[in-house]
Amino acid sequence: MTPIDYEYLQKILKDRSGLVLSADKKYLLESRLMPLARKAGVAGISELVQKMKAGSEPMISDVVEAMTTNETFFFRDKTPFEHFQNTVIPELIKARAGKRSLRIWCAAGSTGQEPYSLAMIMKEFGAALTGWRVEIVATDLSPEVLEKSRTGVYTQFEVQRGLPIQLLVKYFKQTGTTWQLNADIRAMVQFKQFNLLQDYAHLGKFDVIFCRNVLIYFDQATKTDIFGRLAKSSEADGYLFLGAAETVIGLTDRYQVCPNRRGVYLPVGVQVSLSIVPGMGAGLKTSSASIRA
Incomplete structure (x- = not known):
């Protein structure tokens, strides 16, 4: 070369x-x-x-x-998903009580573990979301990984990475050496091919955007441009989740850090008030039991 x-x-x-x-x-x-x-x-x-x-x-x-790097696993880094379950969704349930609708976007859905992790969390809310319209959109540049995502089929190794055993037993069915997510969880996620450098307008507005572990591959100018696009795609009080090695600091004036909520951001000007809802985090506790085929 x-x-x-x-x-x-x-x-x-x-x-x-x-x-x-x-x-x-x-x-x-x-x-x-x-x-x-x-x-x-x-x-x-x-x-x-x-x-x-x-x-x-x-x-x-x-x-x-x-x-394109497609490294991912269920409940990756754990803490952002705890924030999503224990504080963000309870706050949005109160804020959206009038329209009873929530839209969530995984902007780099890869092979599906992230959006399906969010779908399982939403399912765990049970009666609290009865009658609500919950839409989870997962996008990725690669048609190949999107096809894998839609099947919801994962190897023994993949389900051992980050997935609590109680959720494996509850939401997956084992077939030979692989595990497939139940149809009701798969149906909660829409997978679409999308390039983050393209126009976002047709995607609509979202209450929560997960854009984790993808911006690290972009240069400063591209990151700033994408933050501007994400802000336009977010509801005025919508939440943005970034990866552990990513930040908005020094790149955009559209978002502010949520205090004591690592990786969680809100549009500048929104009053930050995140309170923990007791008992909602049980589903993410990692079991000490091993997962066996």
Whole structure:
């Protein structure tokens, strides 16, 4: 792979997905793209680049998908989901009592563990949300991971990562060495292909936006732009959840930190008042029991 090839791939990836590759990431690019080159029947990455430059849109899409990181697991980092269950949703239930409707967006849904974690939490509210319209929208750039998400099928390893055993028993059915989410949980989530660099207008407004562990791959200007778009897609008092390594500080004046709520943000000007609802966090307590096939 020549320096010109690398520069071309850097530009394509940034333009198409926002992903920024530094000069020291050639090894990562080679490890992800060499299997794709072999599959395409070409000798190496330079030949792959030539196909892309010749206008092969499917090849460009395959390269972008190959470079997209889809690392995720159920209730990842745990604390944000506790905030969501114990404080944010109870506050929104009070605030939305008139219209009895909640919209939640997972902006980087990957293989589905995050939106399904939220769906299980919402299900745990039971009678408190009877008669409510709860909509969970999960988007991702990759059609392949969205297809996996829709099936709700996970390996033994995947359900062992972060999923409390009581929720596994309650909401999954085991088939051989895999586990599938029950149909009622799968039906709570709409999966859509979407690029965070595109126009958000058609998605509508959301009460809660999870945009976790994706902005770390973007440069400062792209992060600022996305925060502006997210703010426009949020209800005036809507909540934004970011990953543990992400922040709005120094990047936007549209959001403020929620005190004592790591990773949770509100639009600037909204009065911050989050109180804990006793007893609502039981579903996220990690069991010491192991999960066996």
